Structure formats: structure tokens, C-alpha cells
Amino acid sequence: MSMKIxxxxxxxxxxxxxxxxxxxxxxxxxxxxxxxxxxxxxxLFIYDELFKQDKVRHVLVxxxxxxxxxxxxxxxxxxxxGVCLVTSGxxxxxxxxxxxxxxxxxxxxxxxxxxxxTHAIGQDAFQEVDAVGITRPCxxxxxxxxxVRDLAVTIKKAFQIAQSGRPGPVLVDIxxxxxxxxxxxxxxxxxxxxSYNPVVKGHLGxxxxxxxxxxxxxxxxxxxxxxxxxxxxxxxxIKLVKSLGYPCTNTLMGLGAFPATDxxxxxxxxxxxxxxxxxxMQHCDVLLAVGARxxxxxxxxxxxxxxxxxxxxHIDVDPxxxxxxxxxxxxxxxxVPDVLEELLKQVEPNLARVDRAALDAWWAQIELWRGRxxxxxxxxxxxxxxxxxxxxxYELTKGDAFITSDVGQHQMWAAQFYKFDKPRRWINSGxxxxxxxxxxxxxxxxxxxxxxxVACVTGxxxxxxxxxxxxxxxQYRLPLKIVLLNNRYMGMVRQWQQFFHGNRYSQSYMxxxxxxVKLAESFGHVGMRIEKPGDVEGAxxxxxxxxxxxxxxxxxxxxxxxxxxMVPGGKGLSEMILSEEL
Amino acid sequence: xxxxxPYALPVTESKAMRHIISIxxxxxxxxxxxxxxxxxxxxxxxxxxTVAPTEDPSLSRMTIVTTGSDDVIEQITKQLNKLxxxxxxxxxxxxxxxxxxxxxxxxxxxxxxxxxxxxxADIFRGRIIDVTEGTYTIxxxxxxxxxxxxxxxxxxxxxxxxxxxxxxxxxxxxxxLRV
Numbered sequence: 001m002s003m004k005i006x007x008x009x010x011x012x013x014x015x016x017x018x019x020x021x022x023x024x025x026x027x028x029x030x031x032x033x034x035x036x037x038x039x040x041x042x043x044l045f046i047y048d049e050l051f052k053q054d055k056v057r058h059v060l061v062x063x064x065x066x067x068x069x070x071x072x073x074x075x076x077x078x079x080x081x082g083v084c085l086v087t088s089g090x091x092x093x094x095x096x097x098x099x100x101x102x103x104x105x106x107x108x109x110x111x112x113x114x115x116x117x118t119h120a121i122g123q124d125a126f127q128e129v130d131a132v133g134i135t136r137p138c139x140x141x142x143x144x145x146x147x148v149r150d151l152a153v154t155i156k157k158a159f160q161i162a163q164s165g166r167p168g169p170v171l172v173d174i175x176x177x178x179x180x181x182x183x184x185x186x187x188x189x190x191x192x193x194x195s196y197n198p199v200v201k202g203h204l205g206x207x208x209x210x211x212x213x214x215x216x217x218x219x220x221x222x223x224x225x226x227x228x229x230x231x232x233x234x235x236x237x238i239k240l241v242k243s244l245g246y247p248c249t250n251t252l253m254g255l256g257a258f259p260a261t262d263x264x265x266x267x268x269x270x271x272x273x274x275x276x277x278x279x280x281m282q283h284c285d286v287l288l289a290v291g292a293r294x295x296x297x298x299x300x301x302x303x304x305x306x307x308x309x310x311x312x313x314h315i316d317v318d319p320x321x322x323x324x325x326x327x328x329x330x331x332x333x334x335x336v337p338d339v340l341e342e343l344l345k346q347v348e349p350n351l352a353r354v355d356r357a358a359l360d361a362w363w364a365q366i367e368l369w370r371g372r373x374x375x376x377x378x379x380x381x382x383x384x385x386x387x388x389x390x391x392x393x394y395e396l397t398k399g400d401a402f403i404t405s406d407v408g409q410h411q412m413w414a415a416q417f418y419k420f421d422k423p424r425r426w427i428n429s430g431x432x433x434x435x436x437x438x439x440x441x442x443x444x445x446x447x448x449x450x451x452x453x454v455a456c457v458t459g460x461x462x463x464x465x466x467x468x469x470x471x472x473x474x475q476y477r478l479p480l481k482i483v484l485l486n487n488r489y490m491g492m493v494r495q496w497q498q499f500f501h502g503n504r505y506s507q508s509y510m511x512x513x514x515x516x517v518k519l520a521e522s523f524g525h526v527g528m529r530i531e532k533p534g535d536v537e538g539a540x541x542x543x544x545x546x547x548x549x550x551x552x553x554x555x556x557x558x559x560x561x562x563x564x565x566m567v568p569g570g571k572g573l574s575e576m577i578l579s580e581e582l
Numbered sequence: 583x584x585x586x587x588p589y590a591l592p593v594t595e596s597k598a599m600r601h602i603i604s605i606x607x608x609x610x611x612x613x614x615x616x617x618x619x620x621x622x623x624x625x626x627x628x629x630x631x632t633v634a635p636t637e638d639p640s641l642s643r644m645t646i647v648t649t650g651s652d653d654v655i656e657q658i659t660k661q662l663n664k665l666x667x668x669x670x671x672x673x674x675x676x677x678x679x680x681x682x683x684x685x686x687x688x689x690x691x692x693x694x695x696x697x698x699x700x701x702x703a704d705i706f707r708g709r710i711i712d713v714t715e716g717t718y719t720i721x722x723x724x725x726x727x728x729x730x731x732x733x734x735x736x737x738x739x740x741x742x743x744x745x746x747x748x749x750x751x752x753x754x755x756x757x758x759l760r761v
Contacts, residue, residue, distance in 0.1 A: 132612060133615070136612075136615065136616060136619055137619060137623050140666070141666040144611075144612070161666060193666070194669055194761060195607070195608055195666060195667060195668060195669040196666050318664070319660045319663070319664075320657060320660035320661050320663075320664055323653070323656065324657060
């Protein structure tokens with residue numbers, strides 16, 4: 001590597017260390033407190049070094065996929081960065097789902113993978129796989145370290161790249177002989193990268209134009225995504241939206257950026273967004289999009305979305321997210337907090353120009369839409385309604401818990417019914433939609449936030465995908481609360497089959513399920529089964545009273561309940577199926 | 583459902599045009615696969631791709647010829663810029679530029695064909711760089727159309743083998759692509 005490290009010339013006096021020692025020292029220097037991993041042949045020297053120190057804690061998972069998911073959630077639920085360590089071959093292929101999940105949601109993460117010794121690369125050696133090749137399409141960047149002298153610089157680069165610009169996972173593949181070889185060690189403060197300079201400040205002219213559009217709007221709308229959470233811009237967003245008095249919606253990834261209990265919040269938008277959020281999104285005349293990417297689950301059919309003329313302002317750190325699916329009028333490339341700060345400076349002097357009468361009329365229209373009460377469900381049902389469980393969970397935890405979810409109906413109900421007032425509290429797989437993330441996510445969240453209340457809202461199909469991690473939870477005494485909405489179906493698949501495939505429930509029924517109570521108990525946890533609506537609250541209360549136990553709550557819920565509203569695939573945002581129409 | 587796929591890009595009015603994108607990228611192992619992988623993963627066309635180190639051995643210069651609507655080309659350049667190994671790039675088609683491609687072509691050349699083949703190579707300012715009793719190998723440089731025209735001008739049956747490098751391009755005048 002020809003990279004020059006300015007001002008950090010490796011001095012001759014630095015002590016010689018092995019690659020493994022250097023790696024662990026690098027992690028400590030980065031302030032990494034926790035590494036999720038699973039040992040194996042290619043990483044034995046690294047594990048030996050981990051054994052000899054106590055700065056970096058290693059959390060042993062039961063499958064490498066969970067290591068990647070837990071590290072991912074550790075990042076999402078804190079401002080620290082998640083790190084995972086896996087061995088070569090199957091170790092890294094197992095982690096790929098977790099890496100791709102983090103990549104789709106732009107989560108910073110560093111993956112350290114072992115590799116066969118450099119002389120064996122390309123020889124089809126035992127547990128050899130082209131890790132850099134396999135992960136290339138699902139990482140922000142990756143490296144193969146062929147020389148121990150490049151190790152420290154590469155680790156620095158990995159942490160730098162993962163956390164800056166649009167964040168993402170970075171993988172460093174380290175051959176076994178590199179971990180054994182010795183060289184002098186000095187950790188660089190930073191490594192300048194001539195080919196990588198993410199934009200920070202937004203273009204002032206564009207920001208002025210944006211403010212102009214915003215104050216002249218008759219039907220304004222603010223739509224924000226995961227970018228606001230990832231860049232910790234929530235406070236600035238709240239200030240901006242509050243001072244303008246405009247309606248605000250969040251994407252699935254953006255929930256918590258704007259307080260859900262605030263009157264100006266219209267709920268989540270998109271395929272399972274609220275009626276009012278989707279209608280306002282469709283009919284607004286000026287749209288401010290912040291750290292969001294107009295994906296297919298958010299705006300549905302872009303051609304339909306484009307039928308209503310509106311001006312769009314789009315703030316994003318990634319230029320390739322702008323004008324990708326929807327043409328934008330005022331693109332602003334920059335770090336979200338920096339751009340919002342600039343915008344805020346210009347709000348005060350321009351506030352008088354806002355057309356209050358038009359805004360009032362717009363709010364009156366929105367209130368009519370809100371009056372549809374699109375999330376209502378049968379509260380008198382004799383069978384447990386999944387929505388009710390989430391509502392009770394919200395009430396009991398006073399909206400203050402960290403909630404993780406898997407993927408499917410339960411995920412949507414959690415997003416709709418748990419009102420997130422703070423960022424980084426709602427942890428789920430939005431982009432990739434990875435079933436199985438819920439439990440490892442909860443582990444990562446709990447380890448990043450010791451003492452916090454962490455609940456995993458899940459479904460029986462998703463949960464079975466990473467169920468082995470109940471063992472990890474026991475080992476590290478993670479007092480998670482598992483809220484299983486058990487409908488004996490892959491509920492979302494069943495819902496699509498009901499709507500679009502003539503009720504042919506092909507392979508979506510979960511047969512031969514385990515007794516989850518006994519299963520939880522066999523792992524050393526507490527298990528409860530709840531079958532009646534009247535028992536829901538008591539069970540949750542008891543579970544949360546058990547501060548030191550993992551409690552597995554198996555709620556037998558209505559098998560036929562569907563998630564509403566729903567924008568069918570390929571349809572426009574305002575073409576929702578609402579519950580009363582069926 | 584007959585609805586368009588939610589994954590499809592909006593139908594755009596602008597029609598697909600040929601673009602020639604010049605890229606300076608880190609001369610690192612794997613950099614080429616990042617670029618080619620990006621094109622296959624996102625469904626972009628590559629008509630030709632050439633790459634070699636520059637006068638600064640830490641940098642490679644790559645030329646990609648691709649076709650796409652304005653929207654697609656905009657995405658291609660943005661996505662390429664996002665690659666950590668890409669230092670700089672320019673769409674040469676945006677301004678006057680020069681393109682050259684090298685072709686080596688082996689043709690049958692015996693008897694009276696021999697003189698005719700020599701004349702044809704001269705007309706196109708090609709050079710005969712290898713000779714056997716029955717064949718010529720001709721080196722020809724120019725833009726893609728010139729090379730096509732040369733092939734067109736020959737009797738198909740006389741062509742034994744062709745090798746083309748794909749286009750390399752450079753901007754006209756003072757414009758330069760460098761770090």
C-alpha cells in the first residue's frame with residue numbers, strides 16, 4: 001500500500017508486536033468496548049490476544065449471523081460502533097446476512113474476518129473463501145491485509161470509512177500468518193484518503209432556495225428517514241418542524257426522530273403507513289425530505305407519486321440517493337445536522353412569510369384524514385389482538401423501552417402502535433427485511449445500554465431463525481423481554497397470499513412449533529404462555545417486574561389479523577386498502 | 583397484478599445515449615472488480631472497459647463506454663464516485679474529447695489478395711506488423727467507427743482474428759483529469 005500517513009511516521013523505537021496484538025491494541029485505541037464473535041482456526045492468534053487483556057470484551061454468540069446482527073444493533077442503539085469478529089470460510093459466509101442487513105440500513109460496523117495464511121490463498125485451503133469478493137456488494141468498503149505492516153493503518157481506515165459520510169459496514173480480512181507476524185506498532189490518529197471525502201456542509205445557495213420554497217408552501221410536508229437518526233440530528237429536526245408548525249412523518253427507519261406523541265406527527269408513512277401520513281405525502285405541494293431515500297416501500301409507485309405536482313427539497317449525505325427514484329427540485333448534499341443547522345438560522349427571519357391561512361386549511365384537511373382512525377382494530381375481540389399487545393407494552397414501559405423487532409406483521413404493528421419519542425429506540429431491519437434479527441438485535445442493544453429495558457417484539461417464524469441465541473442471553477445474563485406474537489403463520493406472507501394469491505396459503509403455516517415456554521425454560525429462562533386478552537396486561541407486568549430474567553412471553557394471537565392500512569406493491573401511496581373495506 | 587414493478591425506475595423520456603466515462607482510481611487489487619461489480623449489480627451496460635496504471639503507479643486510469651438515459655448516466659457517475667477506490671471521474675461525452683481504440687487484425691493474404699490487403703491497410707493508415715506467407719497482421723488505431731469501417735471494407739472470409747482494446751479517451755484542450 002502506498003498510503004502516506006502524514007505526521008505519523010512509524011518510529012524505529014516503537015515496540016514490535018504480533019499482528020494479533022496490534023489488532024487488539026487498535027480496537028482498544030478506537031474505544032471499542034465490546035466485540036461480538038465466534039472463534040475458529042484462522043483467528044486463534046487474535047482470540048489468544050483477547051484472552052490476555054481486559055480492555056476489549058468479547059461476547060460469544062452461537063452463530064456468526066448473530067454476531068453481525070448484534071454488532072449492528074449495538075451501533076444503532078448507541079453512538080458507539082459495533083464490531084464483530086469471525087473466522088474464515090463459513091465464519092464469514094454466516095455473517096454475510098448480518099453484513100448485508102447493516103449495509104441496507106447504512107449502519108456503521110466493522111467486521112474482522114480471519115483468512116487462511118497468505119501463502120494458502122487461492123489454493124482452496126481448508127475454510128478458505130474469498131471474503132472480500134463475497135462481501136463486496138454488501139459492504140461500504142473492504143480490505144484484505146497481506147502484510148502486518150499495513151494492519152494498523154487499514155484498521156484505522158476501516159473505522160474512519162464506516163463512521164463517516166453515509167455510514168456502512170467495512171470488512172477487514174486478515175490472513176492467519178499476518179496475525180502471527182511481527183512489526184513495530186503505532187496507531188495513526190487519522191489516515192487521509194484522497195479518494196474519499198464525504199461532503200459535510202450543504203450548498204448555501206441551495207439552502208436559501210429550500211427556505212424560500214418552505215415558507216411559500218401552501219401544503220407543506222416534512223418526511224424524514226434513517227439518516228436523521230444515524231446522524232443524531234433529531235433535536236435539530238424537532239426545532240425546525242416545531243418552529244415552522246408543519247406536519248411531519250417518519251419512515252420505518254426514521255421512527256423516533258420526531259416524537260410520535262406530538263400533534264404534528266402524522267405517524268409512519270409507506271406501505272403500512274397511516275392514512276393521514278400517506279395522504280399528506282401524496283397531496284403536499286412542498287416536500288422536505290431529510291435523510292430518506294423515497295424507496296419502494298415508502299412512496300409505492302413513483303409514477304403515481306409523480307402525478308401530483310409538488311416541489312421536493314432533498315437533504316442527504318449520499319448524492320446517489322438524490323433523484324434516484326424521484327426527481328428532486330432542490331437537492332442538498334451534506335451532513336444532515338450541518339444542513340439543518342443552516343436551515344434553522346434562516347427560519348426566524350422568514351417565519352412571517354408563512355401563509356398561516358393556507359397552513360390552517362391544510363391542517364384541517366389533515367385532521368379529516370386523521371379522523372379516519374386508520375389503525376383501529378377490534379378491541380372487544382375474545383382472541384388476543386396483536387395490536388393490543390403492543391399497545392399494552394407501550395403503556396407499561398411508558399414508551400421508554402428499546403424495542404427490537406423481526407420482520408413481518410409484528411414489525412409493522414410494533415412500528416404503528418409503539419410511539420417512539422426518542423431516536424435510537426426502535427431497532428429493526430428496514431432495507432433488507434431480515435427475519436431473525438430480533439433476538440440478536442436485542443442482545444446488541446442491551447449490551448450497548450446496560451440497565452435499559454429492552455423488549456423484542458417478534459413472530460414465531462422469525463424468532464425460530466436465530467433462536468439459538470437464547471443460550472448467549474443466558475451466558476451474559478441479558479434480561480430481555482421477548483414478546484412473541486404467535487399466530488402460527490408467517491403472517492405477512494399469509495396476508496399477501498390472502499390479498500393477491502386467492503387465499504392459497506402456500507407454505508406459510510408454521511407447523512410443528514415447539515412449546516416455547518418449555519423451550520425458554522430449557523435455556524434457563526422464564527417462559528409464559530398467554531391465551532386470553534384479559535391476561536395480557538398482567539403477564540407483561542409480571543415479566544417487566546422480573547428485572548434480572550429473560551422472560552419469554554408467548555402470546556397466542558388472532559391468526560387472521562392483517563396489517564392495515566396497506567399500499568399494495570406497485571400501487572400509489574393514496575391507493576391504500578383500509579381495514580373497513582374488507 | 584399488471585402494475586409496474588415497484589422496483590423499476592420511473593420511465594424516463596430521455597433516450598439512451600452513448601457516454602464515455604474516464605476514471606482515476608487507486609491502483610489496488612480488487613478496484614477493477616468493484617467497478618465491474620457495480621455495473622452488473624445495478625444493471626448498467628458496459629460496452630467496453632479499459633484500464634492501466636498511469637504515470638503515477640499508485641493510480642489507474644479506466645475508460646468505460648456505456649449507454650443510458652440521462653438519469654441512468656447520472657446514477658452511474660454518482661455510484662462510481664461513491665466507491666472508495668475511485669479518486670475522480672469525468673464523463674468525457676459532456677465536452678469535446680478524443681477517443682482512440684487499437685485493433686490488431688489477422689487477415690488472409692496470399693496471391694493477388696496480398697497487394698489489395700496492403701493497399702487497404704494503407705488507406706486506413708494501418709500498419710502491417712507481422713507477415714507470414716499467407717497472412718498479415720495489421721495494427722489499426724482510431725475511433726470505434728473507423729475500426730468498424732475497416733472491418734466492413736474487408737471481405738469477411740479473409741478475416742482470421744480480431745482483437746480490440748476498447749476505447750480510451752481524453753478531453754480536448756486544457757481540460758485534464760488528474761489528482
